[in-house]
Amino acid sequence: MYVELCNVNKYYGTYHASKDINISIEQGTVLALLGPSGSGKTTILRMIAGLEIPDSGDIKINGAVVNTMKPRERGIGFLFQNYALFRYMTVFENIAFGLEMQGISKAEIKRRVTELLDLIGLRGLEKRYPSELSGGQKQRVAFARALAPRPNVLLLDEPFAAIDVKVKEELRSWLKETIKKIGITTIFVTHDQEEAVELADYIVVTKQGRVEQMGTPRDIYGAPKTPFVAQFMGKSTDIKTYHHLKGFNMDIQGDSAIIRPECVRIYKKGTLRQYMSAAEEGIIERILFKGNHMELWVRIDEILIYSNASIDDEEFKVGESVDVLIYRLYVFDQNKTYVIENSKMNTDNLYYI
Incomplete structure (x- = not known):
């Protein structure tokens, strides 16, 4: 397995946010962490990213325990819910930011950013600023910036939360196609069942810090194992x-x-x-x-x-x-x-x- 969480627990004071989490993800898989607000899905994502440290248990990426590794050492690309684009940087500069922090040569940065602009379909807009982009275009730029350093794992936190319904449907299809094209292991958080079913190869349903069920979208929807999953999935x-x-x-x-x-x-x-x-x-x-x-x-x-x-x-x-x-x-x-x-x-x- 490429990403593994083994008996992971996380406390905030006396609050038990993650309870004996066990998840295994194969390389190239798209996994959705699905659940209502407060179910613990974002805590799991942040622990994988290194933004939170588990109190017990192990997190492994490609066989290596990464519990004590800093976020930048884990080979993680992170797309935040609000995109976190730099307002005073152009599209090109936003995508290049992580590469510059790594000391990559200007020629290689230009080649990589141009490659990503083609991937996200925004060639010709590299000199624009975030304020000059639509919501969907901002999301694509943030996606390209997360991919720029060639991460091993891509993490997405509610990737479509800030986008209107029509654009959201178009971006879902684009994102699924793009992730499969580059073959990157991807984990994303959502409370939207339709989003999880459409994008993910596997879904983990969370409730009150526990994993209720993990399986394919068809398994989760058609064969719920617990009362919570049966009631939560579908209308x-x-x-x-x-x-x-x-x-x-x-x-x-x-x-x-x-x-x-x-x-x-x-x-x-x-x-x-x-x-x-x-x-x-x-x-x-x-x-x-x-x-x-x-x-x-x-x-x-x-x-x-x-x-x-x-x-x-x-x-x-x-x-x-x-x-x-x-x-x-x-x-x-x-x-x-x-x-x-x-x-x-x-x-x-x-x-x-």
Whole structure:
């Protein structure tokens, strides 16, 4: 493994910020540290960077323990959330800054900065100042500056937090393509699930200083191992009375369950052609237009759930009676999550996670 955290702990006074952290990352991998505010993800990133020192455990990069190494000795490139560009330096000077601190020759600096300007697509803007750049351009310059000294590991702290939604989507695609092109091991912090799923090869979900689960985006989303991960990932509806739903009255003693919108399909009365025995009758209570789809909120007895519908589907109306198929539930107790398929639709109905 290229980057390893082995039983790492970090305290701030009596506050236990990182609790027995064990993470292993292969070279060239993109890893997302994902979790809510205060979950410990940024502390992990800062310890890898050398900006914080663990109280116990080891941090290894390429097999070497780096606990006592200074940040500049670790071969780390760090992209800060606010980019931290120097206002009175041009784009060229910002990118060249780290190279100048290393005493690199002017000819080599010019060659390296020009190479990076081509990589980030900003050739021709090297004489501009940060105040003359858009948010997306500033992010690219900060990215190039972090890459200039040819680091072994790239660390990104909430890399898209300061960018508007449209530019953010474009930059995600660009950043993923660029990281893969240069093949650098990358770790980034985010609280945005969509960002983590889109960019990362692996995701580490953190909660209260602990690693809740590590796996591929598909594993984390589709096979959550703990109640927290099941509830944190995706946009879902929490329910208690799941045993009353058709096809889910098997002997599972979970405390509660969630239903994700992709596991629900809503049909206008008279249009459902199969699985009628599994269908619930619901009443549409709310409809939200989301641009490229509709969000439908439906009440089944005391349970209010929601699903998505295409804007090309036949129009639904508030108060309309509909048929509802629920394909899957995520049921959990205090320690375990059960992924349950509707028994009236699938005979392979139970998976233990």
